Amino acid sequence: MGLFRNKEIVRILFINIAITFVAAVIGFFLRGGLFSILIVAFSSIIIAVNLFNDYKRYRRISELGQEIDGVLHGKENIDFTSYEEGELAILSSEIQKMTIRLREQREALQQDKLYLADSIADISHQLRTPLTSMNLITSLLSKSELSLKERRELVSELSGLLGRIDWLVASLLKISRLDAGTVEFKREKVKLKDLIKRSSEPIAVAMDLREQRLIIDIQEEAEYLGDIHWSSEALGNIIKNSVEHTPSGGEIYIKGSENTIYTEIIIEDNGKGIDPEDIPHLFERFYRGKNSSPNSIGIGLALARMIVTEQNGTIKVENRREGGARFIIRFYKGII
Numbered sequence: 548m549g550l551f552r553n554k555e556i557v558r559i560l561f562i563n564i565a566i567t568f569v570a571a572v573i574g575f576f577l578r579g580g581l582f583s584i585l586i587v588a589f590s591s592i593i594i595a596v597n598l599f600n601d602y603k604r605y606r607r608i609s610e611l612g613q614e615i616d617g618v619l620h621g622k623e624n625i626d627f628t629s630y631e632e633g634e635l636a637i638l639s640s641e642i643q644k645m646t647i648r649l650r651e652q653r654e655a656l657q658q659d660k661l662y663l664a665d666s667i668a669d670i671s672h673q674l675r676t677p678l679t680s681m682n683l684i685t686s687l688l689s690k691s692e693l694s695l696k697e698r699r700e701l702v703s704e705l706s707g708l709l710g711r712i713d714w715l716v717a718s719l720l721k722i723s724r725l726d727a728g729t730v731e732f733k734r735e736k737v738k739l740k741d742l743i744k745r746s747s748e749p750i751a752v753a754m755d756l757r758e759q760r761l762i763i764d765i766q767e768e769a770e771y772l773g774d775i776h777w778s779s780e781a782l783g784n785i786i787k788n789s790v791e792h793t794p795s796g797g798e799i800y801i802k803g804s805e806n807t808i809y810t811e812i813i814i815e816d817n818g819k820g821i822d823p824e825d826i827p828h829l830f831e832r833f834y835r836g837k838n839s840s841p842n843s844i845g846i847g848l849a850l851a852r853m854i855v856t857e858q859n860g861t862i863k864v865e866n867r868r869e870g871g872a873r874f875i876i877r878f879y880k881g882i883i
Contacts, residue, residue, distance in 0.1 A: 556598075556601060560594065560598070563590070563593075563594050563597075564594070566590070567586065567587060567590035567591070567594070570586045570590065571583040571584075571586045571587045571590075574586045670715075670719065673715055673833070674712065674715065677708040677711050677712050678712075680704075680708055681705060681708050681709070684701050684704060684705045684708075685705075687701055688701055688702070688705075715846070718846050718847070718850055719846070721780070721850060722832070722846065722849070722850055722853065725850075725853045725854070725857065730777070730857070732773065732774040732777060732857055732858055733773070733774040733775075733776075734772055734773065734774075735772070735773070735774070735775070736770050736771075736772060737770055737771055737772070737773055737774075737775045737778065738768075738769070738770050739765050739766070739769040739770060739771065739803040739805070739810065739812065740765050740769075740803075741775065742771075742775055742778055742779060742782065742812075743763055743765060743782070743801055743803065743812075745775065745779040746778075746779040746782035746783045746786060747761060747763075747783075747786055747801070749783055750783065750786050750787055750790055753787075753790055754790055754799070757790065757793070757794075757795045757796075757797075758795050758796050759790060759793055759795070759796065759797050759798065759799060760797075760798045760799070761798075761799050761801070762798055762799065762800045762801070763801045764800070764801070764802045764803070765801070765802070765803040765804075766803055766804045766805055768805075769803050769804055769805040769810060770805060770810065771805070771810035771878040772878070772880070773858040773860075773878055774858065777854045777857075777858070778854065778855075778858065780850070780851075780854060781850070781851035781852075781854035781855050781862075781876075782812065782814070782851070782876070784847035784848060784850060784851045785814050785847075785848065785851050785862075785874050785876075786799065786801075786814060787847060788847060788848060789814055789815075789816040789818070789872065789874070790816075792816060792818040792819060792872065793816040793817060793818040793871070794818060797816060797817050797818060798816070798817055799814070799815070799816050800813075800814070800815040800816070801813070801814050801815075802815075807880070808879065808880060808881070809877040809878060809879045809880060810877070810878045810880075811875065811876070811877050812875075812876040812877075813873060813874070813875055813876075814873070814874040814876075815867060815871060815872070815873045815874075816871045816872055817867075817869070817870055817871040818870070818871045818872065819870070819871075820866040820867065820870055820871055820872050821836060821864065821866055821872050822836060823866075826864060826865070826866075829848055829864055830848050830849055830851075830852040830862070830864075831845075831849060832845065832846055832849040833845040833846060833849075834849075855876055855878075858878060859878065859879050860876060860877055860878040860879065861876070861877050861879070862874065862875070862876045862877075863875050
């Protein structure tokens, strides 16, 4: 019998038998044989009832174990409501919570797998396009009849494609670090003027080539608590996006202010604006809107949002009434 494989049950049974035996001997000497027989009979009934209850409990535990095994093998519909007695009710309740949690984790892992597969497909597509162009340029460079001017143009184009791949790989590595939670953001007081200067400097050449004007209006002592290195990465991507979507001779406006609740940075342009259908998806990875440039990859704004969010901030985008897009970044001073 499986019940007697439990050493604790066997030990308690022997203790009960020993107590019954001692009580029967004492009863025999004090009250006679009939009283001793009554003690043995009464004790036997109690032992039998206890063994029966233990047997029922072990059978229910065995059934519960089979249900758990069913969970491990993918069984979905499991009814724990039948376990309504004592400790088993508590145990079944905790197991039910565990199975629900395991099911949620399994579904989350499945979604992560699908997302990873989609991301890998997107990454391979983004890499394949410039690599194909580079192979074509390399084959063209091998031709002896090319002029020096043509070679320089091809080398310049090749250099641009290499830079695009380098930026893509670097951005993907940053996103992966943010996803893994391995980035430690500094919590330092940063002047908005210093942040805007650092963020806009890499875009200055591109703006000059497009004859665009950068207009900055920053509150004198405005500052926020965060990491200037990562924040300039985020703002730089937003400014770059505005430059790409603003026509030649256009203007980029950057305003900054601070109040008791948050520090706000507003980046505006006078370009075509954003298609209303694109606004809800603009910060999704690899999303390319209807007005995106041919060289757009779709990870710059996603990276910007991740960086801002990690520093207790928010970022949203909207269209201006006058035309163009408006990005609003807020770094909050309290937990939001």
